[in-house]
Amino acid sequence: MIRACAVLGGILLVATPAVAQRADSLADRPLATREQLQAAAQRAGASEIAVRIKSRLTEGDFRRGDQIVLMVQGEPALTDTFTVGSQNDLLLPPPTVGSLSLKGVLRSELEPKLTEYVSRFRTTAVVRAQPLIRLSIQGEVTRAGVYSVPADGRLADALMAAGGTTQFAKANKMTIERNGQRIWEGASFETDLDALNLRDGDQIVVGSNRPGRTSENLRFVALIVSIAGGLYGLSRAIK
Numbered sequence: 001m002i003r004a005c006a007v008l009g010g011i012l013l014v015a016t017p018a019v020a021q022r023a024d025s026l027a028d029r030p031l032a033t034r035e036q037l038q039a040a041a042q043r044a045g046a047s048e049i050a051v052r053i054k055s056r057l058t059e060g061d062f063r064r065g066d067q068i069v070l071m072v073q074g075e076p077a078l079t080d081t082f083t084v085g086s087q088n089d090l091l092l093p094p095p096t097v098g099s100l101s102l103k104g105v106l107r108s109e110l111e112p113k114l115t116e117y118v119s120r121f122r123t124t125a126v127v128r129a130q131p132l133i134r135l136s137i138q139g140e141v142t143r144a145g146v147y148s149v150p151a152d153g154r155l156a157d158a159l160m161a162a163g164g165t166t167q168f169a170k171a172n173k174m175t176i177e178r179n180g181q182r183i184w185e186g187a188s189f190e191t192d193l194d195a196l197n198l199r200d201g202d203q204i205v206v207g208s209n210r211p212g213r214t215s216e217n218l219r220f221v222a223l224i225v226s227i228a229g230g231l232y233g234l235s236r237a238i239k
Contacts, residue, residue, distance in 0.1 A: 173207030
């Protein structure tokens with residue numbers, strides 16, 4: 001009996017990190033649903049991951065400066081890219097009145113939330129809403145910088161926002177970094193951004209085959225020009 005308990009205890013000790021890893025993979029997933037996050041928080045127990053998930057469920061995904069692409073059929077004034085305000089709210093032009101608070105709203109809940117809001121003013125409105133995330137795109141791309149890209153897009157879409165890759169791009173060498181740490185390395189342009197669990201501020205780096213230039217030197221140059229490139233990208237996204 002004691003031996004059986006010891007074996008069972010060993011299984012639990014081995015399983016716990018796997019459970020935490022599954023919860024962690026959902027904690028930052030851009031388009032995770034409320035149900036998925038709640039289940040992940042339960043699996044994570046009293047860990048730091050659970051605290052992070054619960055904070056996300058309470059505070060929501062939207063912060064000041066975040067951008068949302070809105071399309072309302074038959075309403076040109078409501079078909080544009082809008083920016084989240086200082087109170088985590090969204091101020092839309094007429095026929096809407098007032099502002100919509102996005103506190104506690106997840107990206108996966110954005111479209112139903114906006115549909116409900118716009119329907120107060122246009123009962124037959126057909127609404128499409130797309131949340132954007134800000135990513136730094138560096139390395140062998142045409143215009144390195146910071147860009148707002150669809151959270152449900154692909155890695156290729158993010159690279160196209162930066163003008164696509166250059167002729168010196170090392171197609172089988174792309175990395176994603178967060179706070180200076182590499183969190184992903186791969187080669188598929190078709191990888192979904194949602195599946196990569198990206199956060200605002202993450203950096204995508206395209207490797208280089210440029211002769212006579214190391215990838216580190218290239219990244220240093222790209223970081224210098226990213227300020228101008230980022231301003232250009234954000235201005236285009238707002239238009």
